[in-house]
Amino acid sequence: MLLGRRLLPRTGRSGRGHVDVPGVLLLGLGVLCLMYPLVQADSGGIGQLWWLFLAGVAVLAVFARWQRRLVARGTQPLLDPRLFTTVRGYAVGAGVGTLYFIGFSGVWLVFALFYQHGLGFSPLRSGLAVTPFAVGSAITSVVAGRLVERFGRLLTVCGLAGVILGLGGTALLLRYGPSGSAPWLAAPLLFLGGVGGGFVVSPNITMTLRDVPVRMAGAAGGALQTGQRLGAAVGTAALPGLFYLVLGRSHDYRGALFAALGAALLGMVASLALATSDWRRDRRIRGPRRRCPDEVANSPVNARQT
16 A cells, blocks of 8 residues: 555546445445355355345345446446446456356365365375366466467357366266276366366456457456456355255265366356357357458469469
């Protein structure tokens, strides 16, 4: 705060920007209402506190209405709703990121619980068992930034498909495969999921922000990251909660893992559906690019032939 006060440029004559305090409080309260029952899932929180889901939706609806009201007044809101209604691809990209992080962020805690408590792995051995995903993701993340301009949203679609195939295959193998060797047999599948994961996050951010006006860039980037963080928080709370819920009823670690990974995959499938719809829409809008006669005549290939 001290460095910000000293280094950040002042805005306007007074040097004070507008802070949407009611918006901050409404958004925080809405997220709290949605997350608290998930955090308490292993102790019956979903059954006892289900009404908080309804309260959270209602509070977020009030938040959305408040943001629209600030825009109508000409005041800067916490989250400008015009990002979702006027900027092409932003709403889809934000949805893709949020849904992906719901599934992606929670699975690693579930894997740790399964390997360490279910199979008796040490923390080091448990971490090594899921390292192939990190390796695959690290490799493809290096090249994803160079390919996104060429392939666009298709890169995200292929990446999500790879993650779903990798984690889905891992879930089936750990559920029905031999308990002793299944974690190591799952390494190639996790590597495949990691390869797909490297093509998801960074390309999706690029595709989501590419058409955002400069004046809205800060709000757009902040809102996108906030959605991903909220998705990560919900996934980290919900998936282990579901794991413990199934485990408490069946005392079956494999069944609990399968249920939690299945829930994570549902979020990723929804993310894939959004990304696919955006990719198909772009193809319909742009269509196949046909070169005009003048362009063909002036092309380097035609010049060499001449």
